[in-house]
Amino acid sequence: MDPVAIRIGSVALVRWYGLLIVGGAILAAFIGSQEAKRRGEDPDHIWSAFMWCLIGGIIGARLQFVITASLENPAYLQMYLANPLNIINTREGGVGIFGALGGGLLAYYLYTRRNGLPFWQWADIAILGLPFAQAVGRWGNFFNQELYGGPTNLPWGIAIDCAHRVTPYLCPPLGDFTEATRFHPTFLYESLWNLFVGLALLYLARRFARQWPAGSIFNLYVVAYPLGRFLVEFIRLGTPLALGLTLGQFFSLAAGLAGLSVFILRLRRAASAEPSASA
Numbered sequence: 001m002d003p004v005a006i007r008i009g010s011v012a013l014v015r016w017y018g019l020l021i022v023g024g025a026i027l028a029a030f031i032g033s034q035e036a037k038r039r040g041e042d043p044d045h046i047w048s049a050f051m052w053c054l055i056g057g058i059i060g061a062r063l064q065f066v067i068t069a070s071l072e073n074p075a076y077l078q079m080y081l082a083n084p085l086n087i088i089n090t091r092e093g094g095v096g097i098f099g100a101l102g103g104g105l106l107a108y109y110l111y112t113r114r115n116g117l118p119f120w121q122w123a124d125i126a127i128l129g130l131p132f133a134q135a136v137g138r139w140g141n142f143f144n145q146e147l148y149g150g151p152t153n154l155p156w157g158i159a160i161d162c163a164h165r166v167t168p169y170l171c172p173p174l175g176d177f178t179e180a181t182r183f184h185p186t187f188l189y190e191s192l193w194n195l196f197v198g199l200a201l202l203y204l205a206r207r208f209a210r211q212w213p214a215g216s217i218f219n220l221y222v223v224a225y226p227l228g229r230f231l232v233e234f235i236r237l238g239t240p241l242a243l244g245l246t247l248g249q250f251f252s253l254a255a256g257l258a259g260l261s262v263f264i265l266r267l268r269r270a271a272s273a274e275p276s277a278s279a
Contacts, residue, residue: 001161003143017140024136025054028129035125035205045117046126052107053126060103062088064096068247072239094146097134097229098251120215127218128205131198131225138194141187149184149235157182166237186236193228197221213270215262222259226252 006014029050033043066087070077080087108126112119141147145164151157160183162171169177201224205217230252238246245253 001143001145003145015140016143020140020143021137024133025050025057027136028126028133031129031132032126035128036122039125039209041122041125045111045115045122048115049108049111049126052111053104056107057100057104058095060106061095061097061100063103064099065094068096072241072247098248098255101130118214120213120218123215123218124205124209127221128198128201130221131194131201134225135191135194135198138187138191142185147187147236149186149237151177151181152184153182154184156185156188158185159183169237184235186232189235190228190232193232194225197224197228200224213266215266219259219263219266223256223263226256226259230256 003015003017004012005016005019006012029046032046036043036046066076066080070080105123108123109119111117112122142158145160148158148160151169159179160169160181162179165171165175165177167175169175169181169183171177171179201217201221204220209217230249233246233249233252238248241247241250
């Protein structure tokens with residue numbers, strides 16, 4: 001599996017991972033602009049905020065990887081301390097989805113403040129495209145042969161080249177797992193979950209947008225995506241941090257519980273305000 005989409009001779013110009021991430025981001029912006037238009041808002045704001053969110057997401061994603069990798073493996077911490085420029089070198093390590101979401105959200109908030117837009121209303125608009133972007137972007141892991149699960153006999157198991165195997169699933173002579181071994185395609189599981197979340201949010205936005213307070217659709221995303229990520233982490237190969245859970249699962253729990261709490265609190269506030277408003 002070649003991770004490079006476009007190359008000239010031996011020079012890799014564009015990798016599938018980056019191409020899919022950018023393509024997914026453009027798809028998310030398109031869906032958000034269509035939702036803005038449906039609500040009678042200016043769709044150009046979505047496209048204007050696009051670069052803000054892309055830059056913020058990249059910075060946040062890299063910071064998450066650097067922090068979590070340093071916590072899980074002291075060798076990474078020593079590397080970053082010895083050569084701080086490696087912090088911005090994405091070829092030395094990778095990125096993190098929760099950091100990308102946090103960085104992109106902060107950038108989007110700053111954009112709405114700068115342009116005098118109600119943040120929660122525009123968060124509901126923009127969030128509708130994000131699950132679809134994630135569904136597309138996750139296929140980058142397939143081309144990179146990374147973030148897969150344990151061995152499986154299921155018909156949709158995927159082959160992983162020996163060069164991309166991790167302990168304890170190495171090929172001979174270092175390990176006992178042959179090239180014929182198939183692994184869980186956890187990228188596919190998460191991609192399908194994101195697709196389901198995106199479709200569900202589109203339905204809820206049309207069914208309840210006028211009944212729920214602004215920001216509710218965004219809050220539901222913050223609940224739904226971490227739920228799927230939490231479950232997939234049980235299959236994906238990773239290092240447990242505590243209680244048999246990985247750091248990604250702890251991030252998922254924190255984000256999901258926070259999103260659910262805010263969603264319930266905002267609904268209760270809206271319900272309690274209705275009697276006084278109609279009195």
